[in-house]
Amino acid sequence: MNLYKKAGLGIAMGLMSLASFAQSPTVNCNGVADWSASGTYWAGDKVVEDGILYEANWWTQDDPTTHNGGAGSGQPWTEIGECGSNEPELEITSPANNATFYFAGSQNPTIDVTVDVNDEEVAIDSVKYIVVERTCNVGGCTEVSRFTETSAPYTLTFNPIVGATYTEINAIAFSNGIPSEEKTIDLDVNALPEGEFTNIADDQVIFVNEGENFEVELDVNNELTSIDSVEYFVTEWSNTQSPYPTYREFTVYGPSYNLSFLPTYDCYQSRIVAVVYGDGGKTAGPSQTDVFVQFLRNASVTFTNPTQGETIYVDFPNNDPINITVDLEDKDDVVFDVHYFVTDAYGSFNSHRLAPNFPMEYNCRAEGPVTVVATFHAQEGYTVVAQDTLTFNVVHTSGARIASEEEVAVFPNPMSDVLNIENAGEFTSFEITDITGRTIATGSLNEGTATISTADLNSGIYTVVLKGAETKVVKVMK
Numbered sequence: 001m002n003l004y005k006k007a008g009l010g011i012a013m014g015l016m017s018l019a020s021f022a023q024s025p026t027v028n029c030n031g032v033a034d035w036s037a038s039g040t041y042w043a044g045d046k047v048v049e050d051g052i053l054y055e056a057n058w059w060t061q062d063d064p065t066t067h068n069g070g071a072g073s074g075q076p077w078t079e080i081g082e083c084g085s086n087e088p089e090l091e092i093t094s095p096a097n098n099a100t101f102y103f104a105g106s107q108n109p110t111i112d113v114t115v116d117v118n119d120e121e122v123a124i125d126s127v128k129y130i131v132v133e134r135t136c137n138v139g140g141c142t143e144v145s146r147f148t149e150t151s152a153p154y155t156l157t158f159n160p161i162v163g164a165t166y167t168e169i170n171a172i173a174f175s176n177g178i179p180s181e182e183k184t185i186d187l188d189v190n191a192l193p194e195g196e197f198t199n200i201a202d203d204q205v206i207f208v209n210e211g212e213n214f215e216v217e218l219d220v221n222n223e224l225t226s227i228d229s230v231e232y233f234v235t236e237w238s239n240t241q242s243p244y245p246t247y248r249e250f251t252v253y254g255p256s257y258n259l260s261f262l263p264t265y266d267c268y269q270s271r272i273v274a275v276v277y278g279d280g281g282k283t284a285g286p287s288q289t290d291v292f293v294q295f296l297r298n299a300s301v302t303f304t305n306p307t308q309g310e311t312i313y314v315d316f317p318n319n320d321p322i323n324i325t326v327d328l329e330d331k332d333d334v335v336f337d338v339h340y341f342v343t344d345a346y347g348s349f350n351s352h353r354l355a356p357n358f359p360m361e362y363n364c365r366a367e368g369p370v371t372v373v374a375t376f377h378a379q380e381g382y383t384v385v386a387q388d389t390l391t392f393n394v395v396h397t398s399g400a401r402i403a404s405e406e407e408v409a410v411f412p413n414p415m416s417d418v419l420n421i422e423n424a425g426e427f428t429s430f431e432i433t434d435i436t437g438r439t440i441a442t443g444s445l446n447e448g449t450a451t452i453s454t455a456d457l458n459s460g461i462y463t464v465v466l467k468g469a470e471t472k473v474v475k476v477m478k
Contacts, residue, residue: 028120028121029053032053034049035049041059041061042058042059043057048083052079053082084118089181090171094113095187103192110158110159115171115183124175126150127149127173128149129147129156131156131168132168133161134166135165163191166186168186170182191224193225194289195221195276196218196289197272200272201293205293205296206294207385208297211262213260213261214260222254225278230276232250232251232252232259232273233275234247234261234270234273236263236270236271237270257276264295267295268294273288274290298386299328300328301327301329303374304327305325306322311437312392312394314364324340324361325359326338337377339351340353340360343371344364344370346366360372366394367395367396371391409421410464415476417454418451419476420450421449421452421466427445431467432464435460435461445466454478461475
């Protein structure tokens with residue numbers, strides 16, 4: 001063989017040797033003891049010497065660097081490979097640093113954190129995570145730390161605090177007590193914009209005063225995320241107009257996101273939709289909530305008898321009942337019943353009437369003021385749809401009766417500074433009371449025409465009680 005051929009063969013063998021060395025894989029030597037000349041080793045035992053991992057083929061005390069070979073070599077040791085790094089290494093692979101998340105409040109949100117570790121080179125015992133979250137409100141800021149230790153595949157699944165000021169994830173791998181370099185990522189965990197109606201619900205019948213706006217109350221989660229606006233869509237299906245629904249759209253900006261609008265009354269159904277948008281549209285999308293309701297007009301009621309503040313004279317205890325009547329306007333036919341709550345000097349009691357039988361008879365029980373509160377209800381939800389209060393005064397005349405102008409001349413009526421009484425000789429005394437029954441003036445009467453000073457009396461309705469062989473009552477005004 002010539003030199004050139006020998007040289008070529010030597011170069012080729014050298015390249016093969018380098019290639020084999022370069023391709024020799026590193027092995028995990030973590031936790032393996034160094035070989036000791038005084039040690040005794042059995043089949044399967046492993047040792048490290050000069051950065052090489054060896055495995056005993058049988059019982060031996062020989063040096064593995066000089067007594068090793070492959071299968072069938074007759075040597076007590078087999079070379080496994082070159083030892084790799086003894087230090088664990090870790091990289092967070094997901095989520096990316098500064099990743100942004102959006103969650104709805106109705107969700108139970110979770111975030112998965114995954115890592116890549118060098119467990120092919122070293123034995124990884126565990127990966128420990130520290131999740132640090134800070135939340136702030138008007139009362140200040142609170143920081144919460146959570147510690148979690150994971151085994152293979154070392155994934156952390158945790159429930160984030162939605163709307164936290166910041167969320168920080170720290171991860172460290174451990175191998176035989178040796179920690180890796182700590183890796184950290186920051187996350188932005190936001191709440192999706194959401195709204196919830198607080199004063200209306202599906203299939204609710206809502207009673208409103210005619211001509212007055214109704215306010216839809218919406219609770220938005222602006223304590224968790226920034227709210228830009230709320231768009232409302234009101235769709236109404238009419239009883240009397242076109243068979244096609246009508247649409248109205250409103251946009252409301254903070255700080256209150258409620259909607260005040262005038263409903264249409266002749267609709268058998270109204271749909272109210274609220275779409276909540278986040279600040280600048282940076283969120284994953286708007287949140288929508290909607291309800292179907294019906295608007296009906298409240299009734300209106302006014303007492304017609306007795307009149308407000310009227311004084312009624314009754315012959316107690318043989319008096320006839322006082323008939324209490326009302327004028328009820330019920331455009332949407334919603335009134336189901338009425339409850340009268342009566343308070344007089346004797347106490348209080350209730351009286352109930354079903355529609356349309358609304359008049360009530362009041363049997364006078366005592367002298368003095370009487371207050372009647374009439375409360376009208378709809379059958380739907382037993383909602384109050386009309387209410388009025390009446391106050392009148394009852395005076396017991398003990399046989400007195402209302403005198404006619406032919407019987408007694410009391411003038412002028414309305415009176416000014418004086419009140420004249422003719423035929424005064426039929427009576428011995430007089431008493432003037434106001435509409436509450438309070439005595440304003442008293443005095444004696446003689447024959448002829450009596451003149452009573454009324455200059456100090458306020459404007460109003462007064463009652464003149466003339467007492468004698470027969471008591472008579474005259475109503476006067478000023």
